[in-house]
Amino acid sequence: MKFQQAELYQRIQAFSLDEIDADFPFSKRLARDNRWSINYTQRVIDEYKKFAFLAVVAGHIVTPSEQIDQVWHMHLIYTQSYWGEFCPKVLQIQLDHSPTRGGSDEDRTFKGWYNKTLASYKYFFGYTPPADIWPPTQIRFGRDLHVVRVNTQQNWIIPKPSLELVYKLSLKRKSILVLLCLLGLKVTGCEPLLSQNIKNQFNFSGLKFFTFYILIAIAIISFAYTLRGSGGYSGG
Structure with a gap:
């Protein structure tokens, strides 16, 4: 990493998504909404920070995994944290979230960006991203597109047999x-x-x-x- 990139990475790592005095902080809300363990949630947050780093330094548009996108979505609704602190003071850029407009062309485009993001991850960090957070392209744009919110008080959740x-x-x-x-x-x-x-x-x-x-x-x-x-x- 160059000196400026190393400084950026250190700023991102030092930034906390949890408010110190919050009874129900960001990480616990994220774990609850996605039914993740606290350990897995922290790992996904760590990967979100790496994604944000890549968004600044990769030199191309980056696309997150579904798991990281869940962190990003939630961070966006913490407007003061995201727009008041994270973007202007930590990243020092405006990191907009631009979802797909649909269609086969957009599908190919986002798959290409995702593959580039995985390649840039390995280039900058020196190792392959964890597959349980950064799955292969066919899973990211296959199975992971079917994630929905479900009210567990009104519905039973029964997993399908794995093929x-x-x-x-x-x-x-x-x-x-x-x-x-x-x-x-x-x-x-x-x-x-x-x-x-x-x-x-x-x-x-x-x-x-x-x-x-x-x-x-x-x-x-x-x-x-x-x-x-x-x-x-x-x-x-």
């Missing part, structure tokens, strides 16, 4: 799983195990017993191979 494992499977693994299933059908002769003439599907004898457990084994092996190939689920 992450399916998406992570390579074509090779998918082909192997298909072959395993076909092998199972070949071994069993495509015999329907759940036909109506079997009163208890677990009371098999002879070939039916062997057939049923071959299919179960194939299913378990397929699932285990999927987990091993994709690295399993990741938290966060």
Whole structure:
């Protein structure tokens, strides 16, 4: 970093979004509104400060992640903090928030700016931004665009089953799983195990017993191979 950039970074780091005497400060409100842990909220605020730094020094328009955008939106409504302190005294520029106007051209433009922002982050800070706050472009402009506000007193929130494992499977693994299933059908002769003439599907004898457990084994092996190939689920 150049000397002026280092000074700017120090000013940003020294700036606090929380008022000292507030019973319900900025960070707690941000955590509540987004259902984030306090630790994660502080990390996102730290990344917001880095984003603001990049907005001044990167030399191109920068685009935040959805998480950082939530911090930015909230900071904007703390008008005295944002317009009275942060922009004129810390950043020493007017940092406007300009949302997309919609359409495919705007979509390409914002994706391009976001990719440039990720590249500038690595250039100035020397490491890749954390993926749980700066996700890849396909997530930033895919899943993360569906964030909405929900009143939890009026609605239950039930997460959908994750399809992450399916998406992570390579074509090779998918082909192997298909072959395993076909092998199972070949071994069993495509015999329907759940036909109506079997009163208890677990009371098999002879070939039916062997057939049923071959299919179960194939299913378990397929699932285990999927987990091993994709690295399993990741938290966060």
